[in-house]
Every structure is written in C-alpha cells, then in structure tokens.
Amino acid sequence: MRLADFDYHLPEHLIAQFPPERRGASRLLHVENKNLADRMFVELPTLLRTGDVLVFNDTRVVKARLHGQKQTGGQIEVLVERMVGEFEALAQIKASKSPKPGSALVFAGYGAEVVQRDGEFYLLRFNAPVEQVLEAIGKLPLPPYISHNPTGDDAERYQTVYANESGAVAAPTAGLHFDQAMLDQLSKQGVGLHFLTLHVGAGTFQPVRTEEIAQHRMHRERYWLPEATINAIRQAKANGGRVIAVGTTSLRALEASCLQGDFAEPVGDTDIFITPGFQFKVVDRLITNFHLPKSTLLMLVAAFAGHDVMQHAYAHAVACQYRFFSYGDAMLLERAPA
The missing domain is CATH 2.40.10.240 (QueA-like)
Known part of the structure; x- marks a missing residue:
C-alpha cells in the first residue's frame, strides 16, 4: 500500500489543544466493522464483561x-x-x-x-x-501539534494515573482517559487490570517519508511484560475472555512479544511495523485515540480494524466533530476477522 492510502482531511480546529475538564469526559466511538456507535468514555464499563483483561502501558513521561x-x-x-x-x-x-x-x-x-x-x-x-x-x-515534551508551552496542568494531565516506570518522551495517550474511579469500577466488575511497560520514543512523531510504506523503517522502543500479565492473558484466552490493549503502545508490545511464538520474547527492543495484512495473535480489542494522517499509527489501526472500516470511522469522526490526537477523544475498535 502507498502513503496516500492513509491520508484524510482534518480541520485544524479539531486538534485538541487541551484535555477535557476531567478524565473520562471524552467521547468514545465504538467501531465494529462498519457499525459505528457514538458514546461517552464513561460508558466503557458497559462494553466490557467479567473475564476480560485490559492491558495498560505504565510508562511515565519524563521531562525530556x-x-x-x-x-x-x-x-x-x-x-x-x-x-x-x-x-x-x-x-x-x-x-x-x-x-x-x-x-x-x-x-x-x-x-x-x-x-x-x-x-x-x-x-x-x-x-x-x-x-x-x-x-x-527539563521540560515536559508535549507533542508538536500542541501549540502552548507546558503548564502545571499538562504535568498532571499528560500523564496516566497509573504511570509508574519513568522513561517515555510521549504519553500512551489512550490511558489518559482513565481515572482511578473507573479503574476501581472495572476491577469490581471482574475485568482484569494488568500492566506492561513500553517507553514511548520521539520516533512516534516521525513522519513516513517514503511513498511505498514497505520501505519505511520504524524506530526502536524498549518493552517489558511482567509474568503476571502474561499469565492473566493466557487465562483469559482459555476462559473465553477478551484481551483489550489500552493504546497502540500496549498492542505493539504484546504483538512483538509473540512474533516468535507464545510470549517468546517478554522483554526486548522492538521496531515492529504493523500494516494491513499483519496477523494479530494476542489483542482482540483496542482502545485508542485518533491518529495523524499518513502516520504509522493510522496504519496500525487500519491493520487491526480494516482499512475501509477506518476510513469510514475517521470520516464519521470528522463530520461529528470529535476531538483528535493526544488530548482528544477515544475509539474502541473490534479486531477485523482474519
């Protein structure tokens, strides 16, 4: 596929410059094939069931x-x-x-x-x-599309509530929507909450400079999967539960760890480049924000949910005035059939 296959028009005013007033106040677009449902993020628990496992990236953004x-x-x-x-x-x-x-x-x-x-x-x-x-x-490294200088509010809100392992230069932004009250609610509901670490690098903002996407070379990022997380995923799969990656960074770490077999590489450096045609082995659903045109992350979600599905979903999101990128709204994506 070519770079132009992952382009879309985004009005500049839809790029969120500030987070919502409180965590969880964002909108949530539920994408299941071409069926789209406009929801609020606080409704997420109603879309999960006992035995599901959420996998979060607990990296902490440093003042890089x-x-x-x-x-x-x-x-x-x-x-x-x-x-x-x-x-x-x-x-x-x-x-x-x-x-x-x-x-x-x-x-x-x-x-x-x-x-x-x-x-x-x-x-x-x-x-x-x-x-x-x-x-x-050091100063907090806000993404290049956020135009204001970092403030005290950014120091709190451009960090997940469960951030633990210092080393990222960009936040795993899908996790920014979760507050402690929702985490507690999900836990009481019987949804497993488990963690991995992938230190997000500045390369996540690097543009794709080749028209033929197969020629693009990804940056490398370090990840760690605790044994408890691996065991929880195996148990969920055995019992019919679903594995939901919170963010593309969690998905990349999970899928990278299984490239050579069932969690054969629980620790490593990965430059995995996920594009349409990739065979997913671990993740069943993905919670993610909206991504930049022509970006490797847009290619990843197109691989996960389907290229045409994502084109449809993004056109809908623009028409319905969703907020885009790090401080913007979220999607819940169902994995397309293999």
Whole structure:
C-alpha cells in the first residue's frame, strides 16, 4: 500500500489543544466493522464483561526537553529519546548547524559532550546523572501539534494515573482517559487490570517519508511484560475472555512479544511495523485515540480494524466533530476477522 492510502482531511480546529475538564469526559466511538456507535468514555464499563483483561502501558513521561547552547554560543534544543546509561542518553538535537562528535553542550548548571551521531540521534554523555539533569531543568515534551508551552496542568494531565516506570518522551495517550474511579469500577466488575511497560520514543512523531510504506523503517522502543500479565492473558484466552490493549503502545508490545511464538520474547527492543495484512495473535480489542494522517499509527489501526472500516470511522469522526490526537477523544475498535 502507498502513503496516500492513509491520508484524510482534518480541520485544524479539531486538534485538541487541551484535555477535557476531567478524565473520562471524552467521547468514545465504538467501531465494529462498519457499525459505528457514538458514546461517552464513561460508558466503557458497559462494553466490557467479567473475564476480560485490559492491558495498560505504565510508562511515565519524563521531562525530556532541554534548552542550551553549543560551546560556540549557538542555541540548541535537545529531546532525550532514551537513557542508555546513568550518564548517557540518545537524543535528537535541533540546531542551526549540527554539532560534531567531541563538541560540548552547555545547559543551565549542567553540560554534555557529543560522543557520536547515529542517524537522527546523537549519543550524549552528561556530567551528571541523566535523570538528575532532566528532573532539574527539563521540560515536559508535549507533542508538536500542541501549540502552548507546558503548564502545571499538562504535568498532571499528560500523564496516566497509573504511570509508574519513568522513561517515555510521549504519553500512551489512550490511558489518559482513565481515572482511578473507573479503574476501581472495572476491577469490581471482574475485568482484569494488568500492566506492561513500553517507553514511548520521539520516533512516534516521525513522519513516513517514503511513498511505498514497505520501505519505511520504524524506530526502536524498549518493552517489558511482567509474568503476571502474561499469565492473566493466557487465562483469559482459555476462559473465553477478551484481551483489550489500552493504546497502540500496549498492542505493539504484546504483538512483538509473540512474533516468535507464545510470549517468546517478554522483554526486548522492538521496531515492529504493523500494516494491513499483519496477523494479530494476542489483542482482540483496542482502545485508542485518533491518529495523524499518513502516520504509522493510522496504519496500525487500519491493520487491526480494516482499512475501509477506518476510513469510514475517521470520516464519521470528522463530520461529528470529535476531538483528535493526544488530548482528544477515544475509539474502541473490534479486531477485523482474519
């Protein structure tokens, strides 16, 4: 398939710039084949049953954006992609002229050396632990389509209520809709709540630059699946329950772990690229937000629910003025028949 097959027109005013007043106040579009139902997210428990399992990504967004200068005085913006050691990190750097290996970068009270370049990323060695630097002077890395600077409200709302493992530079946004009251309600209802960790990287916002999508190469992300989550999924499958991934990151980790067999790789780095034709082995339903035109995530949901189904659903969502992207509304997708 070609990149143009995953395009759609989105009026700019439908891009949500702020979260709803409270978690769970978003709309929910239930997509089952071409049958569409307009609901509210608070209705989600009525669409689940005892024995179902929800799998959440418990990654925590770190304050990964840094502003500083090169030793020559030029201004730079650094977005830390991944910590690879206590003092080292892979990062993207915006500068008028790309810094060379060996050059020094200066931040407020801290410094770093450019060790080497690897494609779009630079390996940086800081003069203090990376976590310490980010916590002290970093800023929350809101997505590029959100136009305001991060505020205290963003620090809370661009983070799930169950965020636990620090390391992401973007939130697993489908999880932003859940508040603790809904989690408690689902648990009492007999729905299993289980977790994995996938640290979302900045590559999630990278555009597809090739018209033939098969030529695109995905960024790599690290994931971990606890044994308790694996066991819960196996039990649910054995008893007729459904596995519902909360977000595309949860789905990517689950499916990546089973590429070589039943949870053969519970821990690993994945660059899995899910496009129409992919054979899903784990996930039965997907809760997700609306995705950017021509994005790899739009390709993923088209693979999951069907390309024509997604075209129909997105056209409906635009016509009905749903709110799009990270702070926007949600969908519940049923997996298309194999």
